[in-house]
Amino acid sequence: MRHPSDGTLRRLLDEPAGVTDADREHVTGCPACRSGLTAARQDAAITSAALSVGFDTRWHRPSNATTGVAPSVEFALDVDTGWHHQSNAAASAGSSFEVAVDAGGHRQSNAATGAASSLEVAVEVDTGWQPQPNVVPGEALSVEFDVDVDAGWHRQSNTAASVGSSVEFDVDVEAGWQRLSNAVAAEEGRGSATAVSRWRSAAPGRRWRAVLRSPVVAVVGVVVLLAGAGAAVAGDWLQILRTEQIAPVVAPQADLVKLPDLSAFGKLEITEKLGVREVADVGAAEKASGLSVPWVSKLPHGVTGEPTYHVAARISAVFTFSAEKAAQTAAAAGQTPPPPPPGLDGSQFRLVAGPGVASVWSKARGIPAMIVVRAAAPTVYSSGIPFDTARDYLLSLPSLSEEVASQLRAFSGDGTTLPVVVSVERLASSTADVGGVPATVLTSRNGVMAGVVWVDDGIVTAVAGSLSADEVLSVARGLRWDR
Amino acid sequence: MVAGREDGGVVASPPGGGAVRADLEQVFRAAYPRVVAVAARVLGSRDEAEDVAQEVFLRFGRSAVPAGEAVGWLSVAAAHTALNHLRSGRRRVSREEAADDGDAVSPDVADAVVAREERRRVRAALARLPRRQAVALVLRHSGLSYAEVAAALDLSPGSVGTIVRRAESALREELNRHASSE
Numbered sequence: 001m002r003h004p005s006d007g008t009l010r011r012l013l014d015e016p017a018g019v020t021d022a023d024r025e026h027v028t029g030c031p032a033c034r035s036g037l038t039a040a041r042q043d044a045a046i047t048s049a050a051l052s053v054g055f056d057t058r059w060h061r062p063s064n065a066t067t068g069v070a071p072s073v074e075f076a077l078d079v080d081t082g083w084h085h086q087s088n089a090a091a092s093a094g095s096s097f098e099v100a101v102d103a104g105g106h107r108q109s110n111a112a113t114g115a116a117s118s119l120e121v122a123v124e125v126d127t128g129w130q131p132q133p134n135v136v137p138g139e140a141l142s143v144e145f146d147v148d149v150d151a152g153w154h155r156q157s158n159t160a161a162s163v164g165s166s167v168e169f170d171v172d173v174e175a176g177w178q179r180l181s182n183a184v185a186a187e188e189g190r191g192s193a194t195a196v197s198r199w200r201s202a203a204p205g206r207r208w209r210a211v212l213r214s215p216v217v218a219v220v221g222v223v224v225l226l227a228g229a230g231a232a233v234a235g236d237w238l239q240i241l242r243t244e245q246i247a248p249v250v251a252p253q254a255d256l257v258k259l260p261d262l263s264a265f266g267k268l269e270i271t272e273k274l275g276v277r278e279v280a281d282v283g284a285a286e287k288a289s290g291l292s293v294p295w296v297s298k299l300p301h302g303v304t305g306e307p308t309y310h311v312a313a314r315i316s317a318v319f320t321f322s323a324e325k326a327a328q329t330a331a332a333a334g335q336t337p338p339p340p341p342p343g344l345d346g347s348q349f350r351l352v353a354g355p356g357v358a359s360v361w362s363k364a365r366g367i368p369a370m371i372v373v374r375a376a377a378p379t380v381y382s383s384g385i386p387f388d389t390a391r392d393y394l395l396s397l398p399s400l401s402e403e404v405a406s407q408l409r410a411f412s413g414d415g416t417t418l419p420v421v422v423s424v425e426r427l428a429s430s431t432a433d434v435g436g437v438p439a440t441v442l443t444s445r446n447g448v449m450a451g452v453v454w455v456d457d458g459i460v461t462a463v464a465g466s467l468s469a470d471e472v473l474s475v476a477r478g479l480r481w482d483r
Numbered sequence: 484m485v486a487g488r489e490d491g492g493v494v495a496s497p498p499g500g501g502a503v504r505a506d507l508e509q510v511f512r513a514a515y516p517r518v519v520a521v522a523a524r525v526l527g528s529r530d531e532a533e534d535v536a537q538e539v540f541l542r543f544g545r546s547a548v549p550a551g552e553a554v555g556w557l558s559v560a561a562a563h564t565a566l567n568h569l570r571s572g573r574r575r576v577s578r579e580e581a582a583d584d585g586d587a588v589s590p591d592v593a594d595a596v597v598a599r600e601e602r603r604r605v606r607a608a609l610a611r612l613p614r615r616q617a618v619a620l621v622l623r624h625s626g627l628s629y630a631e632v633a634a635a636l637d638l639s640p641g642s643v644g645t646i647v648r649r650a651e652s653a654l655r656e657e658l659n660r661h662a663s664s665e
Contacts, residue, residue, distance in 0.1 A: 007645030043651035050605040365547045
């Protein structure tokens with residue numbers, strides 16, 4: 001029989017299930033192939049060690065684990081956050097997985113959901129096999145052939161690979177996203193990149209979904225409004241803005257990007273991260289979100305089938321105003337900001353939005369044909385400053401154009417209006433009535449998309465899609481709550 | 484699937500530049516840890532890996548890469564970009580030295596295998612490998628399965644083992660050559 005290729009020998013180390021039984025049997029009885037396997041194993045171990053060096057110690061990764069040598073090693077390297085559970089499961093099966101945990105692996109106690117699934121399959125590995133986490137080049141070959149590859153390993157290796165490095169490094173995704181968002185905005189040459197300007201300056205489709213599917217954007221809009229305002233003394237959070245009404249601010253796009261970047265005025269800490277997940281049915285959606293989900297009595301032309309349901313958990317953030325940072329930002333722009341109100345520096349705003357639930361009717365390539373969204377209206381809490389004071393300070397900032405400022409001045413001083421800033425080049429807004437509640441209708445200038453959004457009893461509801469304004473209004477007015 | 488050129492190590496820009504793609508944030512949140520991990524395998528530095536990830540996602544944001552191929556594309560792009568950084572000497576010495584300082588207090592077994600000075604040589608050796616081998620090597624050692632590596636590099640799964648094996652052998656030889664020339 002021919003000898004398996006070097007590539008096959010190499011794969012035998014990583015994914016034995018991907019190698020044919022005939023090849024495995026051949027290797028077992030062939031001294032030449034076993035020698036080749038030893039060489040492959042040594043090179044794999046050397047490579048793994050080589051590619052593992054130089055890491056920042058902040059990563060706290062289990063550095064003695066080596067890929068490409070044995071199943072347990074693969075796990076220790078790739079699924080480190082799930083390792084703690086895995087080792088327990090393996091131990092219960094009489095294996096010796098726990099030896100792969102080293103002093104640097106304490107972060108492994110943070111079990112990742114994705115990794116958790118591998119725990120179940122770990123115990124399916126034949127316990128006659130002795131994992132060798134501390135791989136030393138040239139170690140005895142007999143270990144290789146004690147591996148009893150069963151169906152569980154096939155699942156295990158697939159699971160390990162699919163989880164892969166996604167849980168290996170404890171990177172700050174939120175910080176990364178903020179950085180990327182700023183870079184995208186900067187790349188477009190549109191000046192200061194506020195979170196609001198980001199979704200405005202993105203593609204029309206994204207902007208729509210951002211505006212109408214997620215309360216995050218609305219929250220950020222409020223944050224930007226208040227970021228320049230600050231608050232007074234610390235104390236119990238006082239709700240200063242509860243969204244009861246949504247009114248669009250229409251302005252040229254060039255003015256919109258002049259809204260101040262939050263990071264230029266202080267620090268924003270996400271205290272509850274956004275998490276959106278699909279749930280099985282409407283019952284699960286209602287249970288998870290705590291919101292009732294309406295059904296559409298008559299679907300528009302072109303929208304068919306059953307929707308999928310998505311639930312977003314509550315998100316929250318705390319913004320801390322820094323007068324020094326604000327002054328630096330203004331100075332960098334050659335401006336002098338007006339003196340902030342007393343107690344402004346270090347004042348905080350707490351921002352809360354959601355939970356929310358969305359019913360999505362999809363069409364090709366992930367673009368929703370129509371969505372119906374409900375979410376707890378975004379709310380801002382402060383430590384006591386009246387909304388009027390916050391608003392007025394924002395309005396005094398030189399970065400805000402007079403056109404936008406004049407519209408902001410029209411908002412009610414009781415803080416019950418949420419300004420939804422709209423790019424006048426891309427969106428047109430109008431008002432309508434949905435079940436006796438004033439609603440805002442937004443249509444894209446190119447006529448491709450439309451949406452309607454309204455607030456009733458603290459709940460934001462939106463209907464949007466690749467539809468006309470008449471169609472979204474018809475759906476909105478036809479929503480039913482009885483099932 | 485878009486892959487880098489064998490020789491130049493440049494990830495081809497897919498069509499569709501212009502507006503930022505709608506799923507950028509969703510893909511970013513799902514794939515960012517993996518992309519950073521791939522770059523870190525090459526660079527050995529978290530900070531630099533995050534820089535590379537930013538660069539890669541910026542390109543992705545302007546691309547028309549199908550969503551289903553996003554992770555593979557991003558992984559390949561991260562590997563190529565990181566390797567480009569190695570070759571062009573854009574790494575910041577201060578960061579490397581900072582990492583070295585950190586390692587001094589880390590009970591890292593890998594450090595026992597490869598001495599501090601050696602790790603710079605490792606990166607140099609990696610940069611000298613044929614680009615396709617280097618990318619396959621990095622992807623596999625970043626946790627991608629053979630099937631994922633194959634899909635990302637437009638290979639057959641059967642040939643992934645061959646390329647990885649050759650790459651590992653070549654890397655060892657590069658390291659040995661460098662060590663013997665010292």
